[in-house]
Amino acid sequence: MTDRMPKAIIDVADVKVSFGAVKALDGVSLAIMPGECVGLVGHNGAGKSTIVSVINGGLSPHQGTILGEGELIARFGINAARARGVRCVFQELSLCPNLTVLENTRILHRHLGGLGWRKRAKQVIERSLDTMFPGHGIASDRIVGDLSIAERQMVEIAMAFSDGGIPPRLIILDEPTSSLDASLAEQMLAHVLRFVASGGSVILISHILHEIITTASRIVVMKDGRIVAERPAEAWTENGLVEAMGSVVKGEAHRRAIRDLAEAPVVVEQIGHGIPFRAKRGEIVGLAGLAGHGQTDMLMKLHASSGADWLPRRDPAVTFVAGDRRLNGVFELWSILKNFSVASLGDLASRGVVNADAEVQRAGEWKQRIEIRTPNMANRMLSLSGGNQQKVLFARALATRAPVVLMDDPMRGVDVGTKQEVYEIIRQEAAHGRTFVWYSTEMEEVCLCDRVYVFREGAIVAELAGDAVTEENILASSFTGVAA
Numbered sequence: 296m297t298d299r300m301p302k303a304i305i306d307v308a309d310v311k312v313s314f315g316a317v318k319a320l321d322g323v324s325l326a327i328m329p330g331e332c333v334g335l336v337g338h339n340g341a342g343k344s345t346i347v348s349v350i351n352g353g354l355s356p357h358q359g360t361i362l363g364e365g366e367l368i369a370r371f372g373i374n375a376a377r378a379r380g381v382r383c384v385f386q387e388l389s390l391c392p393n394l395t396v397l398e399n400t401r402i403l404h405r406h407l408g409g410l411g412w413r414k415r416a417k418q419v420i421e422r423s424l425d426t427m428f429p430g431h432g433i434a435s436d437r438i439v440g441d442l443s444i445a446e447r448q449m450v451e452i453a454m455a456f457s458d459g460g461i462p463p464r465l466i467i468l469d470e471p472t473s474s475l476d477a478s479l480a481e482q483m484l485a486h487v488l489r490f491v492a493s494g495g496s497v498i499l500i501s502h503i504l505h506e507i508i509t510t511a512s513r514i515v516v517m518k519d520g521r522i523v524a525e526r527p528a529e530a531w532t533e534n535g536l537v538e539a540m541g542s543v544v545k546g547e548a549h550r551r552a553i554r555d556l557a558e559a560p561v562v563v564e565q566i567g568h569g570i571p572f573r574a575k576r577g578e579i580v581g582l583a584g585l586a587g588h589g590q591t592d593m594l595m596k597l598h599a600s601s602g603a604d605w606l607p608r609r610d611p612a613v614t615f616v617a618g619d620r621r622l623n624g625v626f627e628l629w630s631i632l633k634n635f636s637v638a639s640l641g642d643l644a645s646r647g648v649v650n651a652d653a654e655v656q657r658a659g660e661w662k663q664r665i666e667i668r669t670p671n672m673a674n675r676m677l678s679l680s681g682g683n684q685q686k687v688l689f690a691r692a693l694a695t696r697a698p699v700v701l702m703d704d705p706m707r708g709v710d711v712g713t714k715q716e717v718y719e720i721i722r723q724e725a726a727h728g729r730t731f732v733w734y735s736t737e738m739e740e741v742c743l744c745d746r747v748y749v750f751r752e753g754a755i756v757a758e759l760a761g762d763a764v765t766e767e768n769i770l771a772s773s774f775t776g777v778a779a
């Protein structure tokens with residue numbers, strides 16, 4: 296290599312990381328050049344977040360080397376990475392919830408300290424938010440814990456791209472759009488393209504393949520802790536990526552089943568002055584619209600009005616799949632098994648004693664059915680990758696007998712292969728009479744529903760059914776408040 300050739304910002308070679316018997320990284324080499332966006336894809340548990348932790352300085356590999364602009368870095372930690380302008384937006388959002396947006400900004404940018412730091416931190420974060428998400432409406436003195444998950448994700452992304460003394464050079468985005476609706480995701484991806492065009496580098500991890508294909512310059516596919524394919528983005532198709540990840544492309548996965556649903560509604564709810572909500576037995580009802588316009592509140596209201604008291608029952612009226620898994624889905628100190636079975640205890644117990652064999656058996660069936668990647672369901676919940684944790688929450692809900700399943704953007708971080716399986720499970724369960732109320736930030740998923748309610752400013756402003764459930768109609772209603 297001559298001195299004129301640009302050097303890789305970070306170059307990791309033959310990196311290995313193991314967690315007990317699990318080889319999370321098994322000899323991975325990856326170099327990130329200035330001015331490129333590298334797309335990283337792979338099934339849940341493939342090792343994407345682990346390689347990110349190595350590049351970000353959060354995890355020391357058990358084997359392998361790390362070069363920063365050609366220099367061998369012996370002790371690479373988070374501070375060394377930050378000093379080189381490496382920033383990371385994690386899949387599990389990592390802001391301090393009890394601090395304000397600008398106080399969180401101060402934590403990331405240590406150079407903002409000293410007299411008048413509040414003013415400087417405010418300018419830094421507001422400039423970045425205004426550039427990336429015009430019209431965001433997030434005041435920098437708000438407490439992070441009071442923000443919606445989409446707002447928190449926007450703050451975290453804007454913070455990563457902000458310049459508070461050390462300019463960002465490599466930004467790692469681990470599923471950055473998982474809680475953003477289509478228009479926010481588009482704003483963010485447009486900014487990534489601008490950043491890369493100005494010489495910055497980005498690693499973009501996403502299970503939404505069209506985002507990766509249209510934004511990345513090069514796409515790297517991981518499988519079981521190894522890199523199995525790597526090509527320029529224009530040489531990939533979505534199906535090609537799915538196959539490279541080791542999944543089978545199912546043409547039927549994105550099909551809406553035509554069914555006769557003539558019965559009276561089983562769920563009815565009125566919020567504000569909008570259109571009343573109704574769902575019939577066996578119906579898949581979608582909640583759409585821009586993120587944070589009342590969809591999650593609606594699900595909570597439906598849960599509360601179904602007489603649910605969160606206690607395990609043999610025959611619960613409703614079950615709930617949380618999207619913000621960190622906040623209201625996962626019991627972090629429990630095993631995977633206990634996290635799965637907690638909603639079915641009423642069913643698994645007789646005279647107040649849980650039948651441990653039945654619990655293990657049922658968990659084993661779901662582990663196989665939904666492919667929860669772990670050597671042992673007795674392992675800690677947090678030993679699972681993010682997508683696999685989400686699968687457990689999904690299995691937890693579906694394993695109950697509840698006739699109504701409420702889902703709050705439940706596929707966050709779930710890989711494409713599993714999503715196809717889950718869509719099929721939802722269709723089968725609906726055919727057997729289960730009702731699904733499904734809020735999703737992914738348009739493809741909304742379009743799988745029999746009927747869709749579009750939300751705007753806390754009320755239902757449009758109802759679309761059958762062939763009228765299209766991306767165009769949903770977007771038109773989200774912005775104008777009337778069906779197109």
Ligand SMILES: Nc1ncnc2c1ncn2[C@@H]1O[C@H](COP(=O)(O)OP(=O)(O)OP(=O)(O)O)[C@@H](O)[C@H]1O
Nearest residue numbers: 314319339340341342343344345678679680681682
């Ligand atoms: N702290 C840990 N303890 C034990 N195992 C772990 C730990 N962190 C990760 N693993 C395991 O390492 C493997 C790789 O996980 P990683 O989080 O890198 O996957 P991923 O590709 O990011 O998946 P996802 O798409 O679900 O986020 C998985 O099998 C996971 O269970």
